[in-house]
Amino acid sequence: MKLRFVLPLVAFFALVGLLWVGLSLDPRVLPSPLIGREAPSFDLPELREPDTRFTSAEMLGKPALFNVWASWCVTCRQEHPMLAELRRSGVAIYGLNYKDTRSDALRFLARFGDPYDAIGFDESGMVGIDWGVYATPETFLMDRHGMIRFKHIGMITPEIIEQKILPLYRQLEMES
Amino acid sequence: MNRILATCVLGWSFLFLPSLAAAQSGPTAPPSEPMVFETEEQDASYQKLVRELRCTVCQNQNLIESNAPLAADLRRQISVMIKDGAQTDEIVDYMVARYGDFVLFRPPKNATTYLLWYGPGALMVIGLTLLGWILWRRRSQVTATPLSIEEQQRLRRLLDDDEKGSS
Numbered sequence: 036m037k038l039r040f041v042l043p044l045v046a047f048f049a050l051v052g053l054l055w056v057g058l059s060l061d062p063r064v065l066p067s068p069l070i071g072r073e074a075p076s077f078d079l080p081e082l083r084e085p086d087t088r089f090t091s092a093e094m095l096g097k098p099a100l101f102n103v104w105a106s107w108c109v110t111c112r113q114e115h116p117m118l119a120e121l122r123r124s125g126v127a128i129y130g131l132n133y134k135d136t137r138s139d140a141l142r143f144l145a146r147f148g149d150p151y152d153a154i155g156f157d158e159s160g161m162v163g164i165d166w167g168v169y170a171t172p173e174t175f176l177m178d179r180h181g182m183i184r185f186k187h188i189g190m191i192t193p194e195i196i197e198q199k200i201l202p203l204y205r206q207l208e209m210e211s
Numbered sequence: 212m213n214r215i216l217a218t219c220v221l222g223w224s225f226l227f228l229p230s231l232a233a234a235q236s237g238p239t240a241p242p243s244e245p246m247v248f249e250t251e252e253q254d255a256s257y258q259k260l261v262r263e264l265r266c267t268v269c270q271n272q273n274l275i276e277s278n279a280p281l282a283a284d285l286r287r288q289i290s291v292m293i294k295d296g297a298q299t300d301e302i303v304d305y306m307v308a309r310y311g312d313f314v315l316f317r318p319p320k321n322a323t324t325y326l327l328w329y330g331p332g333a334l335m336v337i338g339l340t341l342l343g344w345i346l347w348r349r350r351s352q353v354t355a356t357p358l359s360i361e362e363q364q365r366l367r368r369l370l371d372d373d374e375k376g377s378s
Contacts, residue, residue, distance in 0.1 A: 065267060068311040134280065160284050167309040169267035169281055 067167055067186040074181045075165040079155035082132050082140055089153045094129055094177060098207035101175040103131045103163060106143035108171040110190050115147040117191040122150040126204055130154035133163045133171055176200060178207045246290040253293050260289055260299060264306055265314050
């Protein structure tokens with residue numbers, strides 16, 4: 036086979052390979068720079084009990100899910116049953132109520148359920164900025180030492196639970 | 212009349228179609244007041260920063276163009292940091308630490324982005340070199356061989372025929 040025939044063919048397949056990978060990626064999803072780093076600390080009023088505080092230290096000691104949500108976010112409603120499902124599987128779930136009003140948020144929980152161990156009321160959105168939140172819902176999975184190991188932007192689906200969250204959670208439980 | 216009505220309804224209904232993206236960025240922000248700074252320098256830094264940083268919600272706009280509430284929050288945060296005396300580098304680091312390199316409209320020049328910055332230029336140089344080499348080789352391949360006597364006569368006959376045909 037002559038080189039001048041082989042070379043374009045090789046170049047073509049290289050291009051196909053690049054496009055195959057590139058076109059399957061979603062350009063709107065930004066990789067989080069927080070993965071592999073310690074979770075940003077915060078100290079917020081708890082949503083349901085405004086007199087108590089919810090600090091990031093509470094999430095230490097066991098692998099935990101941190102879900103950023105808001106009552107105005109339609110996708111969060113669709114995702115909510117999945118969180119209940121995760122709770123039933125034994126995953127500890129904490130929430131960040133992002134740029135919301137207390138009454139709207141409480142009404143949302145009353146209507147769609149409340150799987151959270153604790154919810155931080157981030158009215159200004161500043162804690163959200165620290166966590167790199169730019170679209171709700173966003174969900175983080177941290178290990179027992181507070182290091183962020185996984186972030187998902189958008190709705191949590193059963194596939195994501197089965198293929199990404201639960202396996203990682205089991206793994207994090209094993210880790211010391 | 213029905214068709215016009217139907218078109219109007221269809222057109223308006225598109226305005227209320229929910230976003231197709233899997234995640235949402237919240238209600239639109241009210242118009243924000245212009246930021247006031249003490250010194251010209253601070254104002255200049257602010258103006259430069261809000262144009263250099265990308266709004267992660269509307270990913271093709273910078274922070275001053277975007278209407279998203281997150282952009283308003285980030286603009287406010289930048290102005291607060293400037294008033295507290297933070298330098299441009301510090302503010303950029305703050306943003307990149309939270310949102311990643313994507314927030315910069317000008318990607319940083321480090322080991323991972325050399326391909327991005329210099330790749331197109333390098334490809335062009337390689338391509339032009341290759342083209343030049345091929346053309347140069349081809350030039351030396353094309354040599355005019357003189358025609359034999361019979362071929363010359365045939366050529367003359369063909370040309371004459373052609374002239375007679377076209378005149």
